[in-house]
Amino acid sequence: MKQILDNPVWYALNAHNDALGQVSGGSCWFRPEVSPFAGVEGAALEGLPALYEAIPFDNHVIFVSNENVAIPLPWKLMAAVPGNQMIYKGPAFPASEGPLAVPLTTEHVAEMVALTSLTNPGPFETETIRFGHYEGIFDNGKLVAMAGQRMHPEGFAEISAVCTHPGHLGKGYARHLLLRQVNRIQQAGEVPILHVKADNARAIGVYESLGFEIRTEIFFYVLKKNTD
Structure with missing residues (x-):
């Protein structure tokens, strides 16, 4: 477990997410329209130069690592x-009561992008929906809360894009959708994980109250090819 979860991008792109990106030698990355995440097989400082050369585009990437490096x-x-x-x-298999959770499809992408742009739960691109299992809650026909799946290394599934419109906070929507994701992942025989900014004490407290525990620090480095 330690090796897989310490390097989630690498193990996701070498497992269930292999159709959503590319692995080249010891470098890997998702297609930019799916996710900006990138990774390397081994130690960060050893792999980052090769990743620079391997990535075939100039878009920014988010290098994910459990190493705090320069x-x-x-x-x-x-x-x-x-x-x-x-x-x-x-x-196991936590129950959750709440409003109807609607499966989200490509017809909802514009609303999903708008909601994540407003609430900033993490990067969400035009084809992020391809990670799958997204559900939403609607109010008067408008998407007001959502959650889904992202990285999917063997044996684990990451819950992601958990967010609620500011006008609908305090109604338990995020809790309801998150526990539905936990239940679904456990039904598949896998372990739910998620990532959260270290300074987001409110979210961490909510996740802990629902049964999540901090496993390790993880760092998100926003990088761009130096064209100066």
């Missing part, structure tokens, strides 16, 4: 975001 040239570091990786340790 990013080497020729990469240009745009931001370094400390996070926590959390793993579900709560009751």
